Amino acid sequence: QITLKESGPTLVKPTQTLTLTCTFSGFSLDSPRMGVGWIRQPPGKAPEWLGIIYWDNDKFYKPSLKNRLTLTKDTSKNQVVLTLTNVDPVDTATYFCAHQLDGYPYFDSWGQGTLVIVSS
Amino acid sequence: EIVLTQSPAILSLSPGERATLSCMATDLDDNSVAWYQHKPGQPPRLLMYEASTRATGIPARFTGSGSGTNFSLTISSLEPEDFAIYYCQQRTKWAFGGGTKIEIK
Numbered sequence: 639q640i641t642l643k644e645s646g647p648t649l650v651k652p653t654q655t656l657t658l659t660c661t662f663s664g665f666s667l668d669s670p671r672m673g674v675g676w677i678r679q680p681p682g683k684a685p686e687w688l689g690i691i692y693w694d695n696d697k698f699y700k701p702s703l704k705n706r707l708t709l710t711k712d713t714s715k716n717q718v719v720l721t722l723t724n725v726d727p728v729d730t731a732t733y734f735c736a737h738q739l740d741g742y743p744y745f746d747s748w749g750q751g752t753l754v755i756v757s758s
Numbered sequence: 759e760i761v762l763t764q765s766p767a768i769l770s771l772s773p774g775e776r777a778t779l780s781c782m783a784t785d786l787d788d789n790s791v792a793w794y795q796h797k798p799g800q801p802p803r804l805l806m807y808e809a810s811t812r813a814t815g816i817p818a819r820f821t822g823s824g825s826g827t828n829f830s831l832t833i834s835s836l837e838p839e840d841f842a843i844y845y846c847q848q849r850t851k852w853a854f855g856g857g858t859k860i861e862i863k
Contacts, residue, residue, distance in 0.1 A: 675852070677854075684845060684854050684855065685794075685845060685847075687851075690852070734802075739807060742792075743852060744792040744804060745792075745804060746804045746813060746814075748801030748802060748803075749801060751801055
């Protein structure tokens with residue numbers, strides 16, 4: 639059974655750096671074709687895909703966030719870390735990490751999500 | 759930028775009725791979509807991928823179809839647990855649509 643859980647701060651001040659950790663079980667990010675993505679959902683809005691990191695350390699980012707977003711993985715800890723620099727109130731959202739369906743660019747298992755509020 | 763347009767925004771139906779949701783994409787490049795169901799306080803749930811393949815454990819009343827730029831999700835007979843928001847997600851750029859809310863009439 640695949641499980642994922644996001645952790646990190648609930649409140650971040652504008653211009654600060656947001657760091658979120660996704661801790662997962664039930665699969666290894668060392669295995670071929672495995673990928674973990676991040677998706678956020680601002681209150682009352684649709685989900686927004688942010689980026690994805692693969693087993694071979696290949697990464698893809700949403701173009702508009704490419705200068706601020708970094709994904710890294712620690713396979714020994716079964717963790718993926720999201721770092722978003724210079725946050726703004728528009729970054730307020732529930733942040734989800736999710737497991738990519740094997741062989742397809744879709745997400746078949748999601749964490750419960752963590753709410754991040756950007757406010758001074 | 760990939761844009762996925764979902765319609766209608768809101769669908770008011772009664773249990774037992776048929777629901778048809780639409781997702782239109784602006785990019786023809788190797789297009790397909792997934793569909794997710796989202797309920798308050800829960801993460802999205804994958805229903806369908808590659809337009810018409812049901813994800814594990816998804817009931818047969820959910821059917822996906824379409825190709826190119828036009829895709830649809832049909833729920834043949836709404837059950838009480840189907841009232842939720844549905845999102846499509848595009849294959850090549852991971853973009854999500856704006857959602858269709860199925861509400862109880």
